[in-house]
Amino acid sequence: MLVLRSNHLLLAGEKSPRTGMVFIDEETGKIIAAAPELTVPADARVIELGEQYVVPGLIDCHTHMGMDGPGGDPVGDQNEPYDPVAPQLRAVDAADFLSRGFEAARQNGITTVAVLPGAYCVVGGQVGVIMTYSDQLTNRILRENVGMKCAMGIRPRMAADAAGISPQTKMAVAGMLRESMLRAQKSLQNKGVRRDLAAEGWAPVLQGKAPLRVHAYRASEMAVAIKIAEEFGVKVVFEHGAEAMQIKDELIRRNIPVVCTNTYFRAPQTREEAAIEPELPSRLMKAGIRVAISTNFPEMAAVSLTQLAAFNMKYGVSWIQAMDSITRIPAEILGIDDTTGTIESGKFADLSIWEGDPLSWNSKPVTVMVHGKLAPGKGL
Amino acid sequence: MLLIQNAKVLTVTNGTFPKGDILIDGGKIIRVAEKIDPPAGAELLDACGRWVMPGMIDCHTHLGLDELYHWDDINELNEMGDPITPALRCVDGFYADDPAVMDALAAGVTSVIVHTGSIQVISGQSASYKLIPCKETSKMVLNPCVGIKGGFGGTPKRFYCKLHKIPSTRMGEAAVMRQALADAVAYRDGWRPEGDGLWEQEEKLKALQPLINGQTPWRVHVYKLHDIYTCMRIAEEFGIRMVLEHGGESPMIAKQLAEKNIYVTVGPSGFIGSVKPETFYPVIEHVQELEDAGVIFSFQTDHPIITVASLPQAVAMLVRNGLDEGVALKALTINAAIIMGEEKRLGSIEPGKDADLVIATGSIFDHQTFVDQVLINGETVFDRLTANA
Numbered sequence: 001m002l003v004l005r006s007n008h009l010l011l012a013g014e015k016s017p018r019t020g021m022v023f024i025d026e027e028t029g030k031i032i033a034a035a036p037e038l039t040v041p042a043d044a045r046v047i048e049l050g051e052q053y054v055v056p057g058l059i060d061c062h063t064h065m066g067m068d069g070p071g072g073d074p075v076g077d078q079n080e081p082y083d084p085v086a087p088q089l090r091a092v093d094a095a096d097f098l099s100r101g102f103e104a105a106r107q108n109g110i111t112t113v114a115v116l117p118g119a120y121c122v123v124g125g126q127v128g129v130i131m132t133y134s135d136q137l138t139n140r141i142l143r144e145n146v147g148m149k150c151a152m153g154i155r156p157r158m159a160a161d162a163a164g165i166s167p168q169t170k171m172a173v174a175g176m177l178r179e180s181m182l183r184a185q186k187s188l189q190n191k192g193v194r195r196d197l198a199a200e201g202w203a204p205v206l207q208g209k210a211p212l213r214v215h216a217y218r219a220s221e222m223a224v225a226i227k228i229a230e231e232f233g234v235k236v237v238f239e240h241g242a243e244a245m246q247i248k249d250e251l252i253r254r255n256i257p258v259v260c261t262n263t264y265f266r267a268p269q270t271r272e273e274a275a276i277e278p279e280l281p282s283r284l285m286k287a288g289i290r291v292a293i294s295t296n297f298p299e300m301a302a303v304s305l306t307q308l309a310a311f312n313m314k315y316g317v318s319w320i321q322a323m324d325s326i327t328r329i330p331a332e333i334l335g336i337d338d339t340t341g342t343i344e345s346g347k348f349a350d351l352s353i354w355e356g357d358p359l360s361w362n363s364k365p366v367t368v369m370v371h372g373k374l375a376p377g378k379g380l
Numbered sequence: 381m382l383l384i385q386n387a388k389v390l391t392v393t394n395g396t397f398p399k400g401d402i403l404i405d406g407g408k409i410i411r412v413a414e415k416i417d418p419p420a421g422a423e424l425l426d427a428c429g430r431w432v433m434p435g436m437i438d439c440h441t442h443l444g445l446d447e448l449y450h451w452d453d454i455n456e457l458n459e460m461g462d463p464i465t466p467a468l469r470c471v472d473g474f475y476a477d478d479p480a481v482m483d484a485l486a487a488g489v490t491s492v493i494v495h496t497g498s499i500q501v502i503s504g505q506s507a508s509y510k511l512i513p514c515k516e517t518s519k520m521v522l523n524p525c526v527g528i529k530g531g532f533g534g535t536p537k538r539f540y541c542k543l544h545k546i547p548s549t550r551m552g553e554a555a556v557m558r559q560a561l562a563d564a565v566a567y568r569d570g571w572r573p574e575g576d577g578l579w580e581q582e583e584k585l586k587a588l589q590p591l592i593n594g595q596t597p598w599r600v601h602v603y604k605l606h607d608i609y610t611c612m613r614i615a616e617e618f619g620i621r622m623v624l625e626h627g628g629e630s631p632m633i634a635k636q637l638a639e640k641n642i643y644v645t646v647g648p649s650g651f652i653g654s655v656k657p658e659t660f661y662p663v664i665e666h667v668q669e670l671e672d673a674g675v676i677f678s679f680q681t682d683h684p685i686i687t688v689a690s691l692p693q694a695v696a697m698l699v700r701n702g703l704d705e706g707v708a709l710k711a712l713t714i715n716a717a718i719i720m721g722e723e724k725r726l727g728s729i730e731p732g733k734d735a736d737l738v739i740a741t742g743s744i745f746d747h748q749t750f751v752d753q754v755l756i757n758g759e760t761v762f763d764r765l766t767a768n769a
Contacts (some may be wrong), residue, residue: 068655076655100660103654264693265651267480267684269452298653300686303697310747361746362700 001252002026002372003040004351006049010056011035012344017053018359024349029372034343047374055323056342057111057350057368060305061330062213062294065105065113065130066096077372078118083162084156085180088197089125090144091115098131098142105302106132106375109352109365113144113297114334117149119215119239120159122167122176124149126201127213129334133370134312134338146334147210147237150177152221154270174224181206181232210335211235213259217272219246226250237333240335241284244277248287257333258284261296264311265304281325282315292330293322310359322359348372381405382758383418387427389741392434392470393728399766402432404735407757412729427739430752433709434728435692435736436489436744437716438691439645440625440680443494444474444509444517451684457497459504463536463547466587467580468504470494471524483689484511485762488738488751491522492688493720496656498531499539501547501556505587506599507531510736512756514689522722527623528591529597530557532609534658547594554610561618564588585659597621603628603649603658612640623719628659631666634673643719644670644677646711648685649693650748664698671707678716696745707743 002024009020009036021040023033040046050129068076077094081087094169095115095177105113111132117124129143160167167173184202214225216238226247229236238244241258244251251258260281268276284291293309309322331341340350349372356363367377382404389397389412401416402409418424445456456473459465474494484492490511496504506529508522530536532553541548547556563573567585575581590596598620600611608630615634617620624630627644630637637644670677681691692712699708717727725734735758742749754762 021392065653100662104653104662265686265690267451267687268449270683271449274449295653298655301651301653301697303701304651307693307696307700307747316749361696361748362741364701 001033001041001044003044003046004049005046006054007051008357009034009051010054010323012342015318017055020052020348022343022351024372026372031343031345031347031349033121033345045344049353051356052365052366053354055352055354055358056327056345057340057352057370058109058305058326058358059114059330059334059341060105060110060259060294060302060326061114061292061333063113063115063297064118065101065115065297066099067094067115068298079120079122079124079159080152082165084097084121084160084165084167085123085176086117086125087123087148087180087184087201087218088122089117090128090201091117091125091149092128092130092144092368094142095128095130098137101297101302102130102132105297107306107365109193109301109354109358110302111350111352111366111368111370112119112331112334112336112340114146114330119151119153119155122151122156122173123180124151127334129336131370133373133375135366135373143334143336145201145204145210146336147213148205149213149215150225151215153215153217153272155215170224176307178228178231181228185232188215205234206232208233208235211237211333213237213239215239217242217275218355219243222247223250226254226256235295240276242273242280244289245275245280245283245287246286248289251289252287255290255294257290257329259292259294260284261294262300262304262308262310265300271295278311281314283319285312285317285321285325287376290329290332291325292333293325294330306358309362310361313352313359319359353377381419381422382425382735383416383422384425384427384432384737384739385430387432388429389729390431390433390505390709391729393730399429402729402737404758407759409729409731409733409735431740431744432729433488433738433744434713434726435738435739435754435756436486436488436691436712437487437491437678437726438681438683438688439490439493439678439716439719439721440647441494441683441688443472443484443492443683443688443723444476444478445494445496446684448479448684457503458499458672460499460539460543463501463540463545463556464584465500465504466502466528466560466591467583468496469524470496470505470507471517471521474507474509474517475513480683480688481511481513482762483670483687485513485754486751486764486767487689487692488740488754489688489743490736490754490756491720491722491726492737493526495527495529497529498535498625500530501532501536501553502528502530502560508722510756511761513761525590525596525719527597528588529599531601532557532611532719533602533604535601535658550607550610554614557614558617560584560588561592561614561620564592565618568592584632591620592618594619594621597623599623599625601625604630606630607635612642626682627665627677628657629661630675631663631669634669634675637670638674638679640685642675644675645680645719646670646677647680647694648682651681651686651697665701667698667703668707676715676718678711678719692744693747696747699745702722705743708745
């Protein structure tokens, strides 16, 4: 058994780090126990972390990491340019998990990265989850399908216009989304010998196990997405959600989270982004909406994740809310909160170790532990 | 007259006063000391222990050219067709009421270089500006020709090959650059072009004169080491000064760059995730090597790739991961002023320099710090308490 002890351990359910220990089963990679005080077995290997902070492995739930293709082409591997409805596509099939982005993520305290198709398709494909470290490369992909990436707004219409195909209008965007889900529903009801990969792709969402991950900015478009979700009885998460405050009551009532990507460094590219400002995530958090913070890699480098979360404290958000936005809440959005996102018995030992408070501006990351395996890092 | 009192003064060039006063008159810094007796009639501004630093400078932006909300789809940077267009001037495209001007001030960035594009081998004449909020660009311009700008390496060829034109290769890029410089030298020595488009040809050659005369540098967007070497060879062949924009693999030859007094503006690769293969080298992890070798370098946002207002927080990523805070601050202030050619006026809190100052609640690299007030030429251009939310 492996034991980590630290003076600054963030245990599940607590609002700040404190002295504590984590007992880890090295074979399963799971946490056996995590508490302020535990009796250490004689044969346990103890790693004394002292003043180093131990928090849950950081999770970036909205990236296109490793999906850029060799030529640096802006569309790259993120979207099929001539196939605006492609639920059979899986982002994990495009993501190069050996690419530098993942290494940089690991070096900056991130254990878990969600890879998403881009926003140039109405239905872009399935969201996957990739770990930033493992002893075997074949273990890097954690999940192939934790949600369906969809896009409202100007992007799918711009891309389709360039390709000379639909959707050209918002009506078509909504129509094509509904049609895709209807087809999948029918196909799943009448399963034949021939597999329908598109329907299989939709299945977790249609069964209520995974959400629609909807890229949307305008409140009106989010309202349309909510109606469609209601029609099919599925869960929704909004990506970016620039005008989310305008429909905050709906978001709260329906427990719809918002993933705020890079609200600090971005210079707006389109009019639909106008409502995005650095204060947006904190406004949503203070209104009681679950918010995940993300880099939208490669829009921002992985090193900026903790900064993006920490900015919200400037506007009145608490330390634990900022921490949750890059740990517990993204885990919930990805549907992997049963095994990660907080430090507690039964979950994987996915940990992020820092020289000081990860949300302070001058604390350096030390290393990460993924499924009980400690990645190489300085001073350990 | 304005006396700022009780400030933590980061002079950059003369150390830090834990508690000090700054006297300002006629838009200039007159005196910096631990305690200055208030002159009669002077306005008093009590900093209450807040940090006062020089206004920061972003040496590479497209502020005022690229429009917010449209920069992805409207081209204001590269007049494609002829890869050499030195007669085009940033000042002819710049719009002073770009909302990003106020965003920049609110973050403590007080001056910028605005560049033309990087798809052209020479895209035009870049200009430098103070971010004085007004509608008249003439009030803002520091130098209407602060550099002859262009791109080199992977970028120009990627676009010109789609046009089926030279330069589609790196060899082609070097050749068109060298021909342009050779013609500029010939023009200086009396040769005159013949044939069609004489006015255009002459304007091109005239526009390159400040470059070949050493008045203004070649500011070249370049990443890969072999491309940097090519640019260095060209610069030596024609005796021109050079600044590396982005500079990619420049830390690999830091000593050589210092010896040749070649400046570098680092970023935004590293702040943003790299997509183009030529930008994969993690330059921000090697900035200390530039510092150790004595290279004068600064940082850039390449606004709007990331917003100019995020310049200090972008650099904060390096400070968090080990870059000395003083080095980072120096890069954003006095180094940037040198790279801009305005080190006599900007970049430090010293008597005789412009009173371009930032009053903040803490270190500019701390994400919890608020910029409370920004002065340019001794006048308040940003006040957080009265700014619109």
